[in-house]
Amino acid sequence: MTEPTPGHRPRAALAMSPDAAAAVLDAESLTDLAALCDLAPLPVLDDLTTTRARTVLADVDLLVTGWGCPPLDADVLRAAPRLRAVVHTAGSVRGHVTDACWDRGIEVSSAAAANAVPVAEYTLAMILLTGKRVLETARDYRASRTRPDWLSTPRTVGNHRRTVGVLSASLIGRRVIELLRPHDVEVLLHDPFVDEAGAAELGVRSVGLAELFRRSDTVSVHTPLLPATRGLVGRELIDTMRPDAVLINTARGAVLDQDALADAALAGRIRAVLDVTDPEVLPPGHPLWQCDNVLLTPHLAGSQGNEWRRLAGLALSEIARWASGEGFLHPVRRERLAFLA
Template sequence: MPDSLVVSVPDARLAYAVGDVPDGVEIVEWDFQSDPPRSRIDLIVPPYMGGSSRLGRVGEVENTLVQSQSIGYDGVEDLLPDGITYANATTVHETATAELALTLTLAAQRGLPQFVRDAESGTWKSRMHPGLADKRVMILGYGGVGRAIEDRLLPFEVEVVRVASKPRSDDRGHVYGTDDLPELLPDLDIVIVVTPLTPSTAGLVGDDVLSALPDGALVVNVARGQVADTDALVSHATEGRIRLALDVTDPEPLPQDHPLWSLENVLISPHVGGASGAMLPRMAALIRRQIGHLLAGEDPENIVLRT
């Protein structure tokens, strides 16, 4: 078991949030834009925004663990040098992402985007909107975030249909597999997409899936933009068949002249699923736990890659 550790965080704000650490643990700042502050950094926490593109820099130091601030890790393996253990930020973002998924769903179902447009012109116009109660809602990608979304959906008196890569059962009942999508899609009101981006899920929400949904269905994407086929989204939304609420897009950022911006049945937020006040204290708590694991000679939490 080591008697000392060097831990790097990208900024003073996160260092302050981590707070007091055990004797022998040194916290240093490294934002990946300057030279490494030490030749050995046992636990590296990259920047939250833009850090992935510079992950190759972890090879400049002797290292035990890279602790990401994100849950998703698509494309990371190609950026990491050999010999790196990489952990994602499970436990940090599930709640905030679930909050945003529910916010986008409620906003679209109750017509908030139209009310905002009416307010800008001083127009008072009552409208009937579909609402959420009694709707059949699919969670496409049932993991930690999916379960957190389900926790928040159930009090709204909906029927939840859960789908993962493979069918299984848990304490809440049956989870369908993606092979079951053709029989499930025609009876849905809402699809909330939260599946990780993998070779098998890239483009999963394409023309076949959208065509199988009934007219007026809502698709909410809080996963990755590439999980959906953007051309198919534009086509179905332009026809008015499908409504969209998107926290992620492909490409991202979405260009200013992209047709999705101009469609009244499309609500867009700029990839802010995890961006809430809950992130900083939860990230700091995870770092403190990882320090404890390393000091005790234990395996870290949330390991998703070993290069």
């Protein structure tokens, strides 16, 4: 695919849901975007089959996409003969960048690196909070209105020399490892694509999957959901976890066997923090809702509120680089899709 001519202002359009555009692209971001591109007038394109959409697509060099973008399939690409690049203002591009895009050589960038930051921060917070049993102690304190005898705290409580297992050195997994460095914990890593030398560069120890679950006080799951990882964390692994160990999942719900997790948590053997489930909202009668050992949050670890500005900022910097002919700093490669969320 031909690189843009330096100094040439690309024609761009927004393709995402109106809600996503309103959340991620504030007035300042839209002004900055318009300074870089000839931006097609609003509203955003959330249906690429309409007459208006086809008129806009006929002239675009660049699509700025976000949550709710329809698939960019062969039919859409036929309507967009000039399209050369897609810049995604969120993380995964799997939902809209199709094989037709790769076949045509369209360049793709994603704000996944920016979205990894709040997920890793959430994970670090949960590792430290669960290590101190803050959530359970706060619940008991509210019920009893009595300060517990802190000198009788079990030696299993606390974060000094705690062992944290990180499942997958993904963008988020690597960021979690980085955030854990100032803390006095041992970090184990399981990632079949990272050898011992690569793990040493990250400052962690590479171990097998079974050893990760057996040895860790906390296991944090960061593997993408792929055919090979669906149900990866099954009953056998969960049953080998240390008593009172914590399982944190900010990846995808289907990576875990939720029935096995519910059994272990309801039995009081382990604890869990789940920011993602399968389905995304569990049925009302699911046992995990009733489990005091499990904290359920509604997929809030990723970018929200003022963190959306970080997504927009990364996307804008990528557009500026591409328009100047420098190329993307955060490209998404077809050959890497098997390793990405």
